[in-house]
Amino acid sequence: MQNVTDRTSNPFGMRPPFDRSDPGDRTAVFGYGDANADFHVIGDHSGVHGGASTGVPFTANESGRAIQDVCREVGFASGPSSRPELENCFWSYVHMCCLPDGRRPTETEYADCEPYFDAELRAINAHVLLPVGERATDHVLWEYTTQRDRLELDMPSLHATEIRGRGFLVVPIREPTDWVDTDRDRLVSRLEAILGRDYRQTKGVATTVG
Template structure:
């Protein structure tokens, strides 16, 4: 496989507009991990899934640590929880910019950063998209599959399901803050099943999505 880049954080050098944080605050939590990965874990924004202190997606928060635990169990992550070493796995957010405490991204905020997320997703061009939470799942299903109109956005029902996209597989993950008995085991089992079969499909995201 051709090596896309050896850079771990913001491997493609994106520079989205930064206008919501103070001069001494982190501006964004960029995509992080193995840019040649087959598995791309997609969250909402730093205020939900963490990284404002570390600069790494899925750190610091309860949800972030739970996702990391699953990745470690699956053999994707090792080392420090704040700066993990990832193999065959990339982490990013639909909305990478940091916002002041207590602020949530608006519809316009998400729209402004959509092209950066889309460009990164196409560049990584993973086989498996693991969408964490309502926002990320809705976006991935709506923009990168033909399934959104047929599926109710009920994360309890969608959790750990295989949903075919265009050239890849989407696996929604219920936000860990809402997990009930069996949810953690379900996503672990789903990843184990995927890894146990020939999950690689023809990569067509870069040319067929849009």
């Protein structure tokens, strides 16, 4: 089943659960990209992975540019860096709302945003989830696999590996500002290998928001 929408940004019309941004600042950085994507890149929040100035995840800071660069190399992204065209890929954050000075969300604020993130993830219904950084990886492994209690949250070891989830293949990504040596190349090679085979996962999740 395909999603029918011509919207690239916030294709399902999500509304932020709260507004704690400074007056005149952007309220939230919504999900962005191909609503029928097989690959879903999941970041933490705009203070970590960028986008508060552009409204697009993974833009306008070092971490965002590193993720975008990988997506370009494997054919997911093209066009301007501030608002790229995405094909077969969707970008979003666990915590969509913008906060003053890019501060880290509280646990309550993460919890407030989680149902919105979950609804969008299930609406996209991608086959491959790519959580970026420790927070997003921890959340994805707890919520969408049965593996978290068996795994140490050791991002250097988990980086660019494959973990089978409940209807998803999860490929954790180490925080880009921590990449060393071959981390980038390992991620590119992993994605190219997945793209070169039948990566589709057996699905058992809803495909609509509601």
